[in-house]
Amino acid sequence: MFKWLHPYAKPETVYHLCGRLMPWLMGAALLLLLLGNIWGLAFTPPDYQQGDSYRIIHLHVPAAIMSMGTYSAMAIAAFIALVWQVKVAQWSVLAIAPIGAVYTAIALITGMAWGKPMWGTWWVWDARLTSELILLFLYLGVIALSGAFSDRQTGAKVASLLAVVGVINLPIIHFSVEWWNTLHQGASITKFAKPSIDPSMLWPLLISILAFKILMLALLCVRLRTAILVNEQHRPWVKAMAGD
Amino acid sequence: MVTLGPFLKRELRLLARQKADWLNPVLFFLIVLSLFPLGVGPEPNLLRIIAPGVIWIAALLSVLLAAERLFKDDYRNGVVEQLVASRQPLLAFVLAKLLANWLSTGLPLVLLSPLVALLLNVDMASFIAMVLTLLLGTPLLSLLSVLGAALTVSADKGGILLALLILPLYIPLLIFASAAMEAASMALPYHGQLAVMLAMLLFALALVPVAVTSALKINVS
Amino acid sequence: MVTLGPFLKRELRLLARQKADWLNPVLFFLIVLSLFPLGVGPEPNLLRIIAPGVIWIAALLSVLLAAERLFKDDYRNGVVEQLVASRQPLLAFVLAKLLANWLSTGLPLVLLSPLVALLLNVDMASFIAMVLTLLLGTPLLSLLSVLGAALTVSADKGGILLALLILPLYIPLLIFASAAMEAASMALPYHGQLAVMLAMLLFALALVPVAVTSALKINVS
Amino acid sequence: MYFQSWAEFWAMGGYGLFVWLSFGSSYVMLAALAWYSQYQHKQFKRQLSAKLAREKRLQQYQEQAH
Amino acid sequence: MRAIFPIVDSQRPVIKHQPFSVPVGQLLLQAQSLSCIRQDRVLFEQLSLQVHAGELLQVAGKNGAGKSSLLRLLAGLATPDEGQLLYCRQPVADVATDYAANLCYIGHHSGIHEQLTALENLAFWRAAAELPQADDLALLATLGLAGLEDIPCRMLSAGQQRRVSLARLWFSRSQLWILDEPFTALDQSAIAMLQQFFLQHLTCGGAIILTTHQPLSMVYDGLNTLELAYRW
Amino acid sequence: MRAIFPIVDSQRPVIKHQPFSVPVGQLLLQAQSLSCIRQDRVLFEQLSLQVHAGELLQVAGKNGAGKSSLLRLLAGLATPDEGQLLYCRQPVADVATDYAANLCYIGHHSGIHEQLTALENLAFWRAAAELPQADDLALLATLGLAGLEDIPCRMLSAGQQRRVSLARLWFSRSQLWILDEPFTALDQSAIAMLQQFFLQHLTCGGAIILTTHQPLSMVYDGLNTLELAYRW
Numbered sequence A: 001m002f003k004w005l006h007p008y009a010k011p012e013t014v015y016h017l018c019g020r021l022m023p024w025l026m027g028a029a030l031l032l033l034l035l036g037n038i039w040g041l042a043f044t045p046p047d048y049q050q051g052d053s054y055r056i057i058h059l060h061v062p063a064a065i066m067s068m069g070t071y072s073a074m075a076i077a078a079f080i081a082l083v084w085q086v087k088v089a090q091w092s093v094l095a096i097a098p099i100g101a102v103y104t105a106i107a108l109i110t111g112m113a114w115g116k117p118m119w120g121t122w123w124v125w126d127a128r129l130t131s132e133l134i135l136l137f138l139y140l141g142v143i144a145l146s147g148a149f150s151d152r153q154t155g156a157k158v159a160s161l162l163a164v165v166g167v168i169n170l171p172i173i174h175f176s177v178e179w180w181n182t183l184h185q186g187a188s189i190t191k192f193a194k195p196s197i198d199p200s201m202l203w204p205l206l207i208s209i210l211a212f213k214i215l216m217l218a219l220l221c222v223r224l225r226t227a228i229l230v231n232e233q234h235r236p237w238v239k240a241m242a243g244d
Numbered sequence B, C: 001m002v003t004l005g006p007f008l009k010r011e012l013r014l015l016a017r018q019k020a021d022w023l024n025p026v027l028f029f030l031i032v033l034s035l036f037p038l039g040v041g042p043e044p045n046l047l048r049i050i051a052p053g054v055i056w057i058a059a060l061l062s063v064l065l066a067a068e069r070l071f072k073d074d075y076r077n078g079v080v081e082q083l084v085a086s087r088q089p090l091l092a093f094v095l096a097k098l099l100a101n102w103l104s105t106g107l108p109l110v111l112l113s114p115l116v117a118l119l120l121n122v123d124m125a126s127f128i129a130m131v132l133t134l135l136l137g138t139p140l141l142s143l144l145s146v147l148g149a150a151l152t153v154s155a156d157k158g159g160i161l162l163a164l165l166i167l168p169l170y171i172p173l174l175i176f177a178s179a180a181m182e183a184a185s186m187a188l189p190y191h192g193q194l195a196v197m198l199a200m201l202l203f204a205l206a207l208v209p210v211a212v213t214s215a216l217k218i219n220v221s
Numbered sequence D: 001m002y003f004q005s006w007a008e009f010w011a012m013g014g015y016g017l018f019v020w021l022s023f024g025s026s027y028v029m030l031a032a033l034a035w036y037s038q039y040q041h042k043q044f045k046r047q048l049s050a051k052l053a054r055e056k057r058l059q060q061y062q063e064q065a066h
Numbered sequence E, F: 001m002r003a004i005f006p007i008v009d010s011q012r013p014v015i016k017h018q019p020f021s022v023p024v025g026q027l028l029l030q031a032q033s034l035s036c037i038r039q040d041r042v043l044f045e046q047l048s049l050q051v052h053a054g055e056l057l058q059v060a061g062k063n064g065a066g067k068s069s070l071l072r073l074l075a076g077l078a079t080p081d082e083g084q085l086l087y088c089r090q091p092v093a094d095v096a097t098d099y100a101a102n103l104c105y106i107g108h109h110s111g112i113h114e115q116l117t118a119l120e121n122l123a124f125w126r127a128a129a130e131l132p133q134a135d136d137l138a139l140l141a142t143l144g145l146a147g148l149e150d151i152p153c154r155m156l157s158a159g160q161q162r163r164v165s166l167a168r169l170w171f172s173r174s175q176l177w178i179l180d181e182p183f184t185a186l187d188q189s190a191i192a193m194l195q196q197f198f199l200q201h202l203t204c205g206g207a208i209i210l211t212t213h214q215p216l217s218m219v220y221d222g223l224n225t226l227e228l229a230y231r232w
């Protein structure tokens, strides 16, 4: 099954592939992000309840969704790295973790900025908020662990193991936090009732989500290229490239 | 399959010889617990309300910090390396460590619980819930802490890195355990919470030893 | 008297190179803080009441565990030994370590305090008291933790022994700091508590460096 | 364009602070990540050529010594 | 030789009944174009070697040349960046358990817990090797540790600790021994005794891979040397 | 010799202007009936020794004989269980600061921080010795570390780390050097170079106490040996 993948697992091939894809991905991501955000900010009517504050949705929801999507991408890479010992997968775990952490931080910050006008407080210990915070801690744990070893290989492998363990725990955390919150919270705080979104509001949101997705891939390309160079610096092809 | 016996005997002998390894965490638990009345104020009602959370947070930190040293000695003197080279006995070694860790840190916490109940003004119903959750929860604590210790054994960054990695994973346990104690204090049933904790424990019991052995292998190479 | 400059420069350079040494304690502080709402329950009022104690206990643990590693590297590679042999520069070395420890763990906690205030629902008056107590208290925390680290540098028992030694000494600090924050939240004056904390800080500042140098000397021989 | 004027656009119906705080901080963070990733790439390439040059120097020095 | 090693004969008969799995002269371990990279330094590249039953391979080289790294690769503790390892002509990955069972690796570190006594340490290693427990007093006496069997090893000198660690070889049933600087901290008489014991293992059909900074004084046909060059 | 040590001459002139405090041939350090007990074992008893300016004392003995323990006593890192130490005929306790200022001790551990570069480590040791900062590039080149000055020391091999550690001797202004196994991990050429440098220090009026398991190849009049017996 992984036969056909094998040539793509060669670091040099991946390096050049990423180099070729990166400008396109980055361009597309920027274009879509600007399109979605400007549309969402300026060309849609305000929400009848939340007024213009709801426009934060165009960053909040893409970042929140992609913070989880990025974690699953990282966990898949980690699993491949551990089971099939594919080096490129191992390096992409480390390359992708900071992207996920930044997305999570964006979701948290925009959520807080949205919560202040809507709920009257920057932060409450609500289920979703808490599990997003824990997700940030998980990302930071992976980053901290990978940097704690004098041997880079060991760091990458151990971080992969932690990422896999984390993905097993993520649903448990999610479920338990959800359950914990509903026990303690009455209906005191606005629930995340899904706003029945008008299609005119939905389109820019979908475009922004796509933009975040492509941006993740673009950033991954940049970071993976660096990781490949760092780990393959003894190879002739890297030396030849650095020489000129 | 290598038998567990000699490995466990070795761990217990080491514990008997290095008493600080199990006395210190217990003392740490008690000191951290006694910080709360000092920091939060001595009102009995307030203490009773925060007791479940506080007990579990203190238990968590003390098991975690105790686990830090678990593999250190055997890593430094090359025992882990040689066991990894000979493959077979590694799992038995890990299981013995796990069991010894629980016996030396989890079990003392359970035994200490009457004292804790006194300190924090816990009523009878919550006390029973506390003992039950400690019995179910401390093995899970041990499992996760041992995993953390195995992950960081060659990292040389001290307990704080271990805590960073493992604390997020503890959160479900913390939530269910303190919820059970709270339910008990309100005379509500808490079978549900205990069942979930048992499920988590069994799940961890199946997966963690394998993860620990592979973490050790990675750290050695 | 040797000048402090080069020693401090070395410590800061090391901190710049090993970012984990100051990032991890800060993260640990945040994680421990967020354990409390999970364990105790999310009601904003309850959180506000326990906030002073909780913030100070988390600060204490994170400074303490960060201090553990302070002398480890330099002890293992023989720097401490050689400085003890040449006597003169030892005090400058210790002062540089102290300052660097506060800059890398105490100061970040002060800078983080607005975020903490948000998380635990602290009101404005208590927030100001919190910043003031942190400014006065974290140097004292650093002093005591460094003393503990120096005492245990050759013991190789991990952070838990250090915690045991030093936690009892922290208790006065904890009491005054959380009393000040509580007074602030009730709009009462709290100059008295701050004055006591300042006095303790000055007292420690005079004694601890000497104690640390002699602890290092004892550990080396 | 939904808004009547730029002033109205910036005000965001009274929620300007929150909206622009979110958008500003998010863009700053994304830009920082992108810039830092690119910077690391360049930086590493520079380090690598410095290292190769140093190795060459070292070899020359050793050849001289013997 | 009998006079010098009375204990050996009482321990060895086991082997007579259970001859090693690979007959003398047959290929035991084979490494094909291995390369090892540590911290971006290529320690060695395209390194191939063969070890037959009854052969001793000494890996030589300056400090930092990569001897220990090579031995760890061969012992399966690390995976080579390139190349592969064959045990009895099969990839080690496929027969990992068999290989590990037939291998005894002793590295730079002694594998001795400092809080345990010599006897307890040996009992632990017997259990780990799935061998029955036995009375090790005589063995320790042969190794010059009479009277020191039941004090914690941290109170032994470095050389004595190393003797405890090497005692494992006396009851090991593995065919291949991989030893990283076994002579460290030993005095001259202990080194001579150890070499005699190596000879015995080799003539029984065993194989040894070792590193040492001291020249070997033993005389044996199947003694090969691999020189690793130090490259920066 | 000039050709081999260009750097030494550019560093040394300082000494010409500031001759050592004790003139050649005078008594520098004197130990009177020292004894050392470690963990209920008497390592040595009633040990007396004298070191004069311009003299080299080699402490010899088996592993565990107590050489390092003796050197630590002499360096003031430990207090003897019995006996006393005299510096310039005064008890060391009374002139502790003078003695420490005139002493350079390098032990088993290198005193090198692994995260710092060779240059940064040397700058630190200059500051600790209250010497002005200077350009150490030439010094490091003499020691065979050209091109390796600005990478973290953990990436250096053991021998290279030891060279960095010994570089301190080149700018030290102390009269008495106490060195515990300075030749560890060094290759032959480095050992020869170091001995040449010792000779220079001795002829300038310095004194050296060292331990080593390798025989000294240098030829010098004031070379004495103290043999410590191993006792259990």
Ligand code: HEM
Pocket (backbone or CB within 6 Å): A057, A060, A061, A064, A065, A107, A108, A109, A110, A111, A112, A114, A115, A116, A118, A119, A128, A129, A130, A132, A133, A192, A194, A195
């Ligand atoms: C720090 C505060 C907040 C955090 C951490 C947070 C987190 C999240 C997360 C993780 C999601 C994705 C859920 C999923 O895809 O399953 C999400 C979606 C969403 N959030 Fe937030 N949120 C916060 C505050 C807010 C606030 C204040 C509002 C509005 C009043 C809000 C409105 C929404 C909406 C409308 C969605 C999309 C719902 C859906 O897709 O079902 N969030 N948030």
Ligand SMILES: Nc1ncnc2c1ncn2[C@@H]1O[C@H](COP(=O)(O)OP(=O)(O)OP(=O)(O)O)[C@@H](O)[C@H]1O
Pocket (backbone or CB within 6 Å): A150, A151, E038, E039, E043, E061, E062, E063, E064, E065, E066, E067, E068, E069, E070, F155, F156, F157, F158
């Ligand atoms: N754990 C490690 N992580 C990264 N690099 C390492 C590690 N161990 C060794 N190295 C590097 O690999 C090189 C070779 O080390 P190795 O231990 O194999 O040398 P050796 O030939 O055994 O030397 P010695 O004679 O000192 O035992 C060293 O220069 C070192 O820099």
Ligand SMILES: Nc1ncnc2c1ncn2[C@@H]1O[C@H](COP(=O)(O)OP(=O)(O)OP(=O)(O)O)[C@@H](O)[C@H]1O
Pocket (backbone or CB within 6 Å): E155, E156, E157, E158, F038, F039, F043, F061, F062, F063, F064, F065, F066, F067, F068, F069, F070
């Ligand atoms: N820190 C210590 N604590 C207790 N005992 C020690 C300590 N260091 C050494 N010893 C004991 O003292 C004895 C002498 O040790 P020492 O290090 O002085 O020997 P040495 O002659 O320097 O040996 P080597 O040649 O290995 O360096 C050893 O046998 C050891 O058991």
Ligand SMILES: [Mg+2]
Pocket (backbone or CB within 6 Å): E067, E068, E069, E108, E180
């Ligand atoms: Mg080696």
Ligand SMILES: [Mg+2]
Pocket (backbone or CB within 6 Å): F067, F068, F069, F180
């Ligand atoms: Mg010694």
